[in-house]
Amino acid sequence: MQKRKLGKSGLEVSAIGLGCMGLSFGYGPAVEKQAGIALIRAAVERGVTFFDTAEVYGPFTSEELVGEALAPVRDQVVIATKFGFDIDPKTGAQSGLSSRPEHIKQVAEASLKRLRTNVIDLFYQHRVDPNVPIEDVAGAVKDLIREGKVRHFGLSEAAAPTIRRAHAVQPVAALQSEYSLWWREPEEVIVPTLEELGIGFVPFSPLGKGFLTGAISETTTFDKSDFRNVVPRFSPEARKANQALVDLLGKIAAGKKATSAQIALAWLLAQKPWIVPIPGTTKLHRLDENIGAAAVTLTSGDLGEIERAISAVAVQGARYPERLQQLVGR
Secondary structure: OOEEEOEOOOOEEEOOOEEOHHHHOOEOOOOOHHHHHHHHHHHHHOOOOEEEOOOOOOOOHHHHHHHHHHHHHHHHOEEEEEEOEEEOOOOOOEEEEOOOHHHHHHHHHHHHHHOOOOOEEEEEEOOOOOOOOHHHHHHHHHHHHHOOOEEEEEEEOOOHHHHHHHHHHOOEEEEEEEOEOOEOHHHOOHHHHHHHHOEEEEEEOOOOOOHHHOOOOOOOOOOOOEHHHHOHHHOHHHHHHHHHHHHHHHHHHHHOOOOHHHHHHHHHHHHOOOEOOOOOOOOHHHHHHHHHHHHOOOOHHHHHHHHHHHHOOOOOOOOOOHHHHOOOOO
16 A cells, blocks of 8 residues: 655555544444454555544544554554544533533543553544634644644644644644545635645545445435435435436446546545545445555546546535534634
8 A cells, every 4th residue: 555644744644544433433333343343454454554533433432443453553553533522421422512622631531541542643623613712722732742642633624714723833734624526625725725734635535425436326225323314415316416426437437447436536646645535434345445546547638537527517415414514614
């Protein structure tokens, strides 16, 4: 697996990481613990060195799974986790956002224990807290870096002015936000801002929450606990309309002797050398497929063909329900 550096931070990771949320949370029932451990360790064996989790996934169970799975190879991998929600440690109940400096430091201590490590490689603010100045958030993480408990600071779904303000206090190593062939809004302002400041970009949902793989149609039904049930872009009507995008992707993939998922990931990798997508999966064959995308080379001609094809399709449906949309881009 090729390696990439996240901007000017010096943080080097595999060109494709593994998003671990779906193993424990979000896309239906959690996988059986040993199966989750086996998948994470299979990723390590295949050259993946970048693993993404968060305290809110579960809550807490994702960090515990990642910590146990990676304990034997801790010195070979980069673990990213996140703070920013107010979660009752006993019940796991959420009560909004919290990025108060003292809370950030409490979360770091708890995450270190669950991850079975003495340092968090990359500590993201999961969502911007409008009640806490971003300078205070950056300052709290700066303290944790000084103490040796955190190596790098990250933000997630933050707006460009917020990124600039945070970066002025403590250099931001990476921004994690949604970016894919069916969500290209970051290209307008975020990508140029990151390039200017030397910040890496870690796209989550690089396969459109599974839609760009071609495995989901208008008739697909999701488990009742699956987050996609409340996403407007996954309504049956939107899926039917958006199928045109997947059909185009499939044709391009066939010409490159690759899969639709591999083309979607290879397209992201071709955008900038400091972009590192983190597709998630619960299946070994999908893990292999995703990793295989790093070996797919797209020429400028290929990228032009993809651009022409994709720009002819208007993607239907909002990417979040309104209450979640309010938490992004602040």
